Amino acid sequence: MLPSNESPEEQEQQKAAAQRYREASAARREIEAQLAAGVRYPDTPERIASRANRLLERGGIPPTAAVESVHAEALDMPETLERVIGLTKDLQPWSFLPRGARAAATVARISILRGGLERPHGTGFLVSPRLLLTNHHVLPDAATARRCFLEFNAQVTIDNAPDAAIRFTFDPDTFFTADRHLDYALVAVVPAADGGLAGEKFGWNRLSIQQGKLVQNEPVNVIGHPMGRLKEIALRDNALVQRLDDFLHYRTDTEPGNSGSPVFNDQWEVVALHHMGVPNTDAQGRVLRKDGQLWRSGIDSDDTVDYVSNEGARTSSILKHLAALPLDSGRRALLAEMGPESGLRQDAVAGPVETPVAPLTPLAPVVPVTPAVAPARTPGPTPREAATTPAPAGTRVGLRAPMNAFGGARHLVFLHGRSQQGKDPEVLRRGWTGGLNHGLTRAGLRTVDPEHVWFPYYGDRIVEAIGQHEALPASYADAPAMAALEAFAARSEHGTYEQLVIEAAVLAGMPPNGQEAAENIGSTIVGSLQGALGWLAAKTDVDALAIATVFRDVDAYLGDQAVRDAVLDRVAEEIPHEGELVLVTHSLGTVVGMDLVANRLPPGMKVTLLVTAGSPLGMNAVTSRLIPPGTDRPGAVREWVNAWCPTDAVAIGCPLEPVWGKLTEEHAVVNASDRAHSIEEYLAHPEVATAIDTFLARPAN
Numbered sequence: 001m002l003p004s005n006e007s008p009e010e011q012e013q014q015k016a017a018a019q020r021y022r023e024a025s026a027a028r029r030e031i032e033a034q035l036a037a038g039v040r041y042p043d044t045p046e047r048i049a050s051r052a053n054r055l056l057e058r059g060g061i062p063p064t065a066a067v068e069s070v071h072a073e074a075l076d077m078p079e080t081l082e083r084v085i086g087l088t089k090d091l092q093p094w095s096f097l098p099r100g101a102r103a104a105a106t107v108a109r110i111s112i113l114r115g116g117l118e119r120p121h122g123t124g125f126l127v128s129p130r131l132l133l134t135n136h137h138v139l140p141d142a143a144t145a146r147r148c149f150l151e152f153n154a155q156v157t158i159d160n161a162p163d164a165a166i167r168f169t170f171d172p173d174t175f176f177t178a179d180r181h182l183d184y185a186l187v188a189v190v191p192a193a194d195g196g197l198a199g200e201k202f203g204w205n206r207l208s209i210q211q212g213k214l215v216q217n218e219p220v221n222v223i224g225h226p227m228g229r230l231k232e233i234a235l236r237d238n239a240l241v242q243r244l245d246d247f248l249h250y251r252t253d254t255e256p257g258n259s260g261s262p263v264f265n266d267q268w269e270v271v272a273l274h275h276m277g278v279p280n281t282d283a284q285g286r287v288l289r290k291d292g293q294l295w296r297s298g299i300d301s302d303d304t305v306d307y308v309s310n311e312g313a314r315t316s317s318i319l320k321h322l323a324a325l326p327l328d329s330g331r332r333a334l335l336a337e338m339g340p341e342s343g344l345r346q347d348a349v350a351g352p353v354e355t356p357v358a359p360l361t362p363l364a365p366v367v368p369v370t371p372a373v374a375p376a377r378t379p380g381p382t383p384r385e386a387a388t389t390p391a392p393a394g395t396r397v398g399l400r401a402p403m404n405a406f407g408g409a410r411h412l413v414f415l416h417g418r419s420q421q422g423k424d425p426e427v428l429r430r431g432w433t434g435g436l437n438h439g440l441t442r443a444g445l446r447t448v449d450p451e452h453v454w455f456p457y458y459g460d461r462i463v464e465a466i467g468q469h470e471a472l473p474a475s476y477a478d479a480p481a482m483a484a485l486e487a488f489a490a491r492s493e494h495g496t497y498e499q500l501v502i503e504a505a506v507l508a509g510m511p512p513n514g515q516e517a518a519e520n521i522g523s524t525i526v527g528s529l530q531g532a533l534g535w536l537a538a539k540t541d542v543d544a545l546a547i548a549t550v551f552r553d554v555d556a557y558l559g560d561q562a563v564r565d566a567v568l569d570r571v572a573e574e575i576p577h578e579g580e581l582v583l584v585t586h587s588l589g590t591v592v593g594m595d596l597v598a599n600r601l602p603p604g605m606k607v608t609l610l611v612t613a614g615s616p617l618g619m620n621a622v623t624s625r626l627i628p629p630g631t632d633r634p635g636a637v638r639e640w641v642n643a644w645c646p647t648d649a650v651a652i653g654c655p656l657e658p659v660w661g662k663l664t665e666e667h668a669v670v671n672a673s674d675r676a677h678s679i680e681e682y683l684a685h686p687e688v689a690t691a692i693d694t695f696l697a698r699p700a701n
Helices: 008-023 025-036 045-057 063-070 077-090 096-105 142-146 198-202 315-323 329-336 425-442 459-466 481-491 496-507 514-518 529-540 544-559 561-573 588-599 679-683 686-697
Strands: 107-114 117-126 131-134 148-152 166-169 176-179 184-188 221-224 232-234 239-243 247-251 262-264 270-279 307-314 410-415 580-586 606-613 637-644 665-668
Touching: 008 025, 008 247, 008 270, 008 307, 025 239, 045 529, 096 107, 096 221, 096 262, 117 148, 117 198, 142 148, 142 184, 148 198, 176 315, 184 315, 247 270, 270 315, 307 315, 410 425, 410 588, 410 686, 425 679, 425 686, 459 544, 459 561, 481 496, 481 544, 496 529, 496 544, 529 544, 544 561, 544 588, 561 588, 580 588, 580 679, 580 686, 588 606, 606 679, 606 686, 637 686, 665 686, 679 686
Parallel strands: 410 580, 580 606, 606 637, 637 665
Antiparallel strands: 107 117, 107 148, 117 131, 131 184, 148 166, 176 184, 221 232, 221 262, 239 247, 247 307, 262 270, 270 307
């Protein structure tokens, strides 16, 4: 809405949008400079590669046009990818129009009953057979939803005659959640009188959490009900200007009433939820007119406001927020109807909790619970405060737990992964326990005392054994990721580092036929080590240097027996030597843990439960170098639960069941994009925490 008639919440939202726009000005000027210099798509090479591949894989451009355009002249790989994307801007297949009409059918006008009158209130669109997405400032709570209704087909026909609108009402008692920051509301729609679902009649948009839907300066399209009018579409002179963490800024014509409209790419995939125009403001955040003067409320007309951009919440950010909500099984099933690309499958999300969610209030985001607040599982000493500074080098050792914790016959052991050198084991143990307690609390279970957990620590030992610090040597510390990649490969004695990276890329969907793939128009890589790393970075949205160093550490452990022995010796010294283990492992620790249970457990000891999270154990380059090699589960392991995130580059070989055979449980989970490999994220999922709790609670055999 415009400044003169917006609600207090909309005023706050508009101020926040204007602030984001100001804070992004430096990056935006850089983008504008690239455009002025002739760069067609000022985005990262990884995002451009991901976008081009999505277009080719999904038929987003006519194949013959792609071949003719690329072969018309000699182009290097970046130019080829940009040419592929550019084809979608220059021409569209005939299906563009009917697909647009199909997408438009999912869009509805929202009206509100106020003072006995029906007043246009906003726009919304179906994202499943029964759920509609709009803005938080349109439907801030369930009570508002009950006062509103929606109309599909509020539009003109092909002959420009008014169509017959079809009215539905909302059902917030069945499902309602909203978030103020992302400005979204998701609400159920009451079925029609004949029992038919709105999505069955009008279709619904399949939201995708995957990368590659849009690059900067690509066109966007908005369908909505501006000023409450019949449905309209903005197609001309529209483009993505800038991508922020949770929002997109784009250039397009919108008006009040468009709040809650879908923002589409040219393939009619939803890329954002439109929520408002961004006004130009001065340094104090005051709205400016088009003539540069301050806009005066009650004096200046609305059309004098200088709007500089439009803003919408990114689809992926909304989906990630939904994935973290604590929902019962019924509501989780409703989210799962949004489809597999949403990442909200029932086996790939936070999962149900035992405590019911109040039906009439919006669901709040999950807030991590401080472990000390919840009651501990068993009586024990009061946990001492975590150290605030790292322990001095040379004094860092693993942490033991009381032998009588969890009844004395069963012990909980956390086995960490890579890049933990120089860190305080006590702080690490509390971080892991905090993640687990978050998941236990969400599942309605009692929490764990950090001091009841064994925490063997080999972070410093592996660095000493490798003979180099985790930080890159000075010769290439500031070099691009590709330079580090080549240096790591050169230090791998038998070429096993290259094998790890390329296999991971192939598992992530990179064509495995190397040079032949380079001649294929559908390929964005040339089968090289650099191409493999670039593919992984684009597919997982993880920093390329981080991926390169992860596999360097795995290769160093597997490829050097002295390093392996040093790590296993340290871990074996710092775990219980009697009783049964619930062994929770992460990252490189899953590989160390597999070696441990196969070779270093004291006679008669059993692993009641092995938990692997963010594990590379699905890769042949790893399993072929275990001791013993292969994928036979060690006899000491009774039950095995694996958790993996599709955007975790280290877990790229998952799921593990196709490789290792039947596991007790295997969970695909959705972690925060910037913490896809985080153990705290993995343990915070209720299904993972519940498995650990179940086996800790069972009496030892």
